[in-house]
Amino acid sequence: MAKLDSRIPSGPLADKWRKHKTDIKLVNPANKRKYEVIVVGAGLAGSSAAATLAELGYRVKCFVFHDSPRRAHSIAAQGGINAAKNYQNDGDSVHRLFYDTIKGGDYRAREANVHRLAEVSVNIIDQCAAQGVPFAREYGGLLANRSFGGAQVSRTFYARGQTGQQLLLGAYSALSRMVGAGGVELHTHSEMLDLVLVDGHAKGVIIRNLLTGEVTRHAADAVILATGGYGNVFNLSTYARQSNATAIWRAYKRGACFANPCYTQIHPTCIPVSGDYQSKLTLMSESLRNDGRIWVPKKKEDRLKAPGDIPEADRDYFLERIYPSFGNLCPRDVASRAAKRMCDEGRGVGESGLGVYLDFSDAIKRLGENGVRERYGNLFDIYHEITAESAYQQPMRIFPAVHYTMGGLWVDYNLMSNIPGLFVLGEANFSDHGANRLGASALMQGLADGYFVIPYTIGDYLAGQKPGSRPAADRAEFRQAEENVTGMTKRLLGIKGKEPVSHFHKRLGKLMWEYCGMARTKAGLETALQKIPELREEFWASVNVPGSAATLNQSLEQAGRVADFIELGELMCRDALTREESCGGHFREEHQYEDGECKRDDQNFAHAAAWEYQGEGKTPLRNVEPLNYEFTKMSVRSYK
Amino acid sequence: MVAEKTSKKLFSVTLRVWRQANAQSPGRFVDYPATDVNPDMSFLELLDVVNDGLTRKGDEPVAFAHDCREGICGTCSCTINGKPHGPGHGIATCQLYMRTFKDGDVIIVEPFRARAFPLVKDLVVDRSAFDKIQQAGGFISVRTGAAPDANSIPVPKADADLAMDAATCIGCGACVAACKNSSAMLFVAAKVSHLGLMPQGQPERDRRVLAMVRTMDDAGFGNCTNQYECSAACPKLISHDFIARMNRDYLAASVKSAFQPVSLGGGGAG
Numbered sequence: 084m085a086k087l088d089s090r091i092p093s094g095p096l097a098d099k100w101r102k103h104k105t106d107i108k109l110v111n112p113a114n115k116r117k118y119e120v121i122v123v124g125a126g127l128a129g130s131s132a133a134a135t136l137a138e139l140g141y142r143v144k145c146f147v148f149h150d151s152p153r154r155a156h157s158i159a160a161q162g163g164i165n166a167a168k169n170y171q172n173d174g175d176s177v178h179r180l181f182y183d184t185i186k187g188g189d190y191r192a193r194e195a196n197v198h199r200l201a202e203v204s205v206n207i208i209d210q211c212a213a214q215g216v217p218f219a220r221e222y223g224g225l226l227a228n229r230s231f232g233g234a235q236v237s238r239t240f241y242a243r244g245q246t247g248q249q250l251l252l253g254a255y256s257a258l259s260r261m262v263g264a265g266g267v268e269l270h271t272h273s274e275m276l277d278l279v280l281v282d283g284h285a286k287g288v289i290i291r292n293l294l295t296g297e298v299t300r301h302a303a304d305a306v307i308l309a310t311g312g313y314g315n316v317f318n319l320s321t322y323a324r325q326s327n328a329t330a331i332w333r334a335y336k337r338g339a340c341f342a343n344p345c346y347t348q349i350h351p352t353c354i355p356v357s358g359d360y361q362s363k364l365t366l367m368s369e370s371l372r373n374d375g376r377i378w379v380p381k382k383k384e385d386r387l388k389a390p391g392d393i394p395e396a397d398r399d400y401f402l403e404r405i406y407p408s409f410g411n412l413c414p415r416d417v418a419s420r421a422a423k424r425m426c427d428e429g430r431g432v433g434e435s436g437l438g439v440y441l442d443f444s445d446a447i448k449r450l451g452e453n454g455v456r457e458r459y460g461n462l463f464d465i466y467h468e469i470t471a472e473s474a475y476q477q478p479m480r481i482f483p484a485v486h487y488t489m490g491g492l493w494v495d496y497n498l499m500s501n502i503p504g505l506f507v508l509g510e511a512n513f514s515d516h517g518a519n520r521l522g523a524s525a526l527m528q529g530l531a532d533g534y535f536v537i538p539y540t541i542g543d544y545l546a547g548q549k550p551g552s553r554p555a556a557d558r559a560e561f562r563q564a565e566e567n568v569t570g571m572t573k574r575l576l577g578i579k580g581k582e583p584v585s586h587f588h589k590r591l592g593k594l595m596w597e598y599c600g601m602a603r604t605k606a607g608l609e610t611a612l613q614k615i616p617e618l619r620e621e622f623w624a625s626v627n628v629p630g631s632a633a634t635l636n637q638s639l640e641q642a643g644r645v646a647d648f649i650e651l652g653e654l655m656c657r658d659a660l661t662r663e664e665s666c667g668g669h670f671r672e673e674h675q676y677e678d679g680e681c682k683r684d685d686q687n688f689a690h691a692a693a694w695e696y697q698g699e700g701k702t703p704l705r706n707v708e709p710l711n712y713e714f715t716k717m718s719v720r721s722y723k
Numbered sequence: 724m725v726a727e728k729t730s731k732k733l734f735s736v737t738l739r740v741w742r743q744a745n746a747q748s749p750g751r752f753v754d755y756p757a758t759d760v761n762p763d764m765s766f767l768e769l770l771d772v773v774n775d776g777l778t779r780k781g782d783e784p785v786a787f788a789h790d791c792r793e794g795i796c797g798t799c800s801c802t803i804n805g806k807p808h809g810p811g812h813g814i815a816t817c818q819l820y821m822r823t824f825k826d827g828d829v830i831i832v833e834p835f836r837a838r839a840f841p842l843v844k845d846l847v848v849d850r851s852a853f854d855k856i857q858q859a860g861g862f863i864s865v866r867t868g869a870a871p872d873a874n875s876i877p878v879p880k881a882d883a884d885l886a887m888d889a890a891t892c893i894g895c896g897a898c899v900a901a902c903k904n905s906s907a908m909l910f911v912a913a914k915v916s917h918l919g920l921m922p923q924g925q926p927e928r929d930r931r932v933l934a935m936v937r938t939m940d941d942a943g944f945g946n947c948t949n950q951y952e953c954s955a956a957c958p959k960l961i962s963h964d965f966i967a968r969m970n971r972d973y974l975a976a977s978v979k980s981a982f983q984p985v986s987l988g989g990g991g992a993g
């Protein structure tokens with residue numbers, strides 16, 4: 084049974100972080116260069132952490148599987164980043180951002196962590212502006228804001244529709260500076276394939292160079308994973324194709340607890356699947372729902388008719404019908420589920436039947452085509468580029484897609500996992516978003532973790548490790564982990580079956596989407612728990628991984644990742660099955676109010692479920708960290 | 724999911740793909756016929772399908788670089804029918820759709836070619852020289868936690884907008900591949916201009932441009948002779964005006980450094 088000590092500091096909520104910073108142990112500046120820290124990942128969380136730790140004097144080794152840190156998936160974030168600056172003087176505050184995040188997470192996050200996140204949000208904007216991030220500005224030269232994701236205040240900072248890109252390039256520039264100065268040793272094309280534990284502490288990693296196939300051992304005083312989310316378990320998602328769960332999954336198999344794996348976010352406005360060849364789903368900004376009206380035909384027979392031929396009386400504006408007061412603007416999870424229900428009834432549009440209309444004809448009548456173009460021109464262009472259809476002339480077709488994973492490795496207030504010396508940052512951990520993440524909060528969390536939390540909290544651990552006590556990489560533990568990695572590679576190459584890796588990834592994705600997607604049932608999850616192990620067996624019996632281990636071999640990379648996804652998918656279903664309630668992104672059909680809203684069970688499930696690996700073929704252990712709401716009152720989210 | 728039936732008219736093309744095991748071995752074009760091409764497929768999705776076919780036969784699939792598949796990460800990098808990122812305008816390889824082509828087309832697919840981008844395998848090249856340039860000076864030296872309030876330094880909106888135009892560079896290297904001299908001027912100018920247009924970037928402006936240009940030259944990129952093929956191939960349509968801007972900065976910094984040495988160090992460990 085893993086020991087889950089959340090180490091939340093005592094005292095009033097608003098004082099906890101300040102107090103903790105003065106209470107935790109510090110590393111003497113002259114000693115910092117004697118410690119080596121491994122950072123795996125250089126998205127927002129990893130780059131900001133690696134740069135800052137090197138500035139403090141630690142010796143940092145940073146590994147990414149990408150060819151450059153600038154390619155991390157963070158680059159794709161569009162909408163913006165939240166911060167409680169209250170520059171608009173519209174009543175925002177640290178407390179309000181804290182409260183919105185807690186409520187948005189459906190009361191399944193830790194109060195102390197979320198409050199800290201809101202506190203440091205203001206420093207993030209200062210840091211990024213000083214790095215030269217070209218945020219949107221008002222004519223007076225001050226920073227512009229917008230309101231995002233239904234927030235009642237304008238607290239979102241942005242750089243056109245490319246906020247993630249600009250923030251990542253800022254963090255990448257800080258990291259590049261430290262690489263140039265010799266503070267960070269950067270290893271690109273380097274995939275972490277195992278974590279090494281010595282005496283129960285995380286003390287190193289095993290890396291495969293993706294260009295040469297060389298496998299190397301790296302020892303350190305502490306290991307940080309900032310390797311992103313695991314939404315590609317579903318195969319089709321808004322994630323970059325290469326995003327994967329291998330780093331956190333292999334750490335899980337070494338004993339790190341995986342918390343709330345079933346909490347996934349499904350975004351309602353994405354471009355639908357067009358065919359079996361589909362590799363990726365593209366997000367269309369949520370802002371479109373401000374002016375677009377969502378509908379499907381009332382009659383099944385009409386679903387393939389041209390939308391213009393369906394008279395007003397035969398259209399079902401289902402969000403307006405079911406949620407009269409929020410209408411098309413109801414939250415992501417609610418809108419997604421409603422669209423799914425329509426398609427399940429056979430009324431979905433487009434060739435696949437998996438789509439609903441997002442119609443701008445009323446907006447065009449009201450604002451004129453140019454008015455609409457001014458607001459959404461670039462989005463209409465993207466839509467046209469992908470579908471060859473003009474949303475000025477006919478409604479867009481949209482469908483929900485997997486977008487973010489709130490679950491991840493369990494961490495304490497210091498962002499340390501239950502394995503001493505293993506820290507987890509960014510989307511890879513489970514800490515701040517509870518069961519549902521609000522828009523523009525992931526970028527905030529990644530940078531908070533990397534710039535402003537880990538630089539303090541890692542000292543608390545390292546101060547207890549004697550400088551120079553780092554184990555040598557020729558120890559048995561390293562050798563064993565390396566053999567584990569090379570053994571798996573050999574096995575994959577040796578199967579020489581019939582099907583490419585993508586075949587299994589697609590099938591896993593379909594199972595997950597069907598049974599562990601927007602709406603889950605006991606029976607469905609049980610079916611999945613039967614089918615996924617079968618798929619796993621089939622994978623290991625009949626996958627074909629051509630080529631050798633000694634060169635760039637993209638099939639081999641994918642094979643390892645998909646093998647991990649299959650196992651993680653099973654754990655997600657198990658978690659979803661055990662959580663007998665609905666909350667945020669986790670919707671169990673058995674647990675809903677009459678109006679279809681999530682029915683939480685605070686009595687029995689106000690906790691984080693942290694799964695602990697028990698060995699191959701054994702059922703993992705479900706540990707529980709109770710969530711104590713001391714400062715906020717748990718209430719029901721309603722959008723009617 | 725519903726079985727795929729489509730009313731779209733499917734067609735056939737031939738992919739003529741550059742295959743090369745590594746930088747040391749010789750490379751050659753190999754033809755791969757592709758049937759049942761759906762016009763709504765992306766070009767990279769067609770490569771996926773071709774690769775799955777090769778794998779089923781036990782052959783090695785074509786190595787190609789990709790990740791976001793929405794034109795923002797800068798990973799994808801094919802020269803298609805002689806043009807970096809292919810026949811589209813202002814798009815990356817991953818944003819090219821098969822409806823651009825017609826039945827019977829032979830599509831020639833090569834890696835980005837440039838001396839400073841050594842070939843890794845098939846369509847994959849090594850663009851780490853870009854990172855080196857960045858490490859030499861593509862930053863503003865500000866330690867975490869040392870920043871003043873973000874609104875204490877107003878930035879004129881026009882400057883911020885222009886800086887953003889430059890900052891949208893995705894670091895793909897198409898500009899280099901499109902240039903007959905393999906010059907990296909557009910990439911470097913975009914970074915130098917982005918930071919040089921912000922008030923925060925002024926203290927290091929001279930050192931930055933000198934260090935980045937020097938590193939660019941050392942990495943084996945060619946000279947710019949104002950052909951502007953770079954901007955035409957750029958998926959973000961970064962303007963070559965930024966090159967002129969960088970040249971002015973470079974000249975000013977060189978003149979100043981002749982009288983007063985400018986340290987080109989990496990910015991200090993801080």
Ligand SMILES: Cc1cc2nc3c(=O)[nH]c(=O)nc-3n(C[C@H](O)[C@H](O)[C@H](O)COP(=O)(O)OP(=O)(O)OC[C@H]3O[C@@H](n4cnc5c(N)ncnc54)[C@H](O)[C@@H]3O)c2cc1C
Nearest residue numbers: 124125126127128157162163275311509510523524525526
């Ligand atoms: C389309 C889209 C739009 C979004 N828009 C927004 C938005 O507007 N606002 C917002 O707040 N959030 C948004 N998000 C969410 C947000 O972008 C991500 O949650 C966040 O950027 C994740 O950052 P990260 O640093 O944790 O991970 P990532 O950016 O995914 O970085 C992961 C890093 O880990 C490395 N890595 C992974 N595994 C290994 C391994 N085994 N070995 C070595 N290296 C490894 C990778 O190379 C990479 O460097 C969006 C997400 C998507 C998909």
Ligand code: SF4
Nearest residue numbers: 892893895896898957
């Ligand atoms: S300037 Fe354009 S072509 Fe060159 S690297 Fe940047 S985005 Fe690519």
Ligand code: FES
Nearest residue numbers: 790792797799817
């Ligand atoms: S794959 Fe990211 S830009 Fe093309």
